Amino acid sequence: MDAFAVSLGKGLKMNKLNLRYSVIIALFFGGFQAVMPLLGWLLGKQFEIYIRSIDHWIALILSCANNQNRY
Numbered sequence: 001m002d003a004f005a006v007s008l009g010k011g012l013k014m015n016k017l018n019l020r021y022s023v024i025i026a027l028f029f030g031g032f033q034a035v036m037p038l039l040g041w042l043l044g045k046q047f048e049i050y051i052r053s054i055d056h057w058i059a060l061i062l063s064c065a066n067n068q069n070r071y
Contacts, residue, residue: 003029 007029014021051058 003033 007025010025011022
């Protein structure tokens with residue numbers, strides 16, 4: 001789920017508006033949205049030396065698989 005849908009659901013579930021609770025939830029959502037791409041980049045850099053020689057084949061396979069599902 002994306003952060004907007006989760007925050008909308010959390011907000012609708014709240015009986016009364018609590019500013020402190022809302023700020024804490026917003027900081028958690030924002031923090032995770034910022035950390036996840038950074039974590040993916042760091043993991044990608046760790047595997048780069050293993051994948052570099054076959055990365056073009058992986059791209060070709062993923063591209064063909066994606067196009068096959070369209071038709």
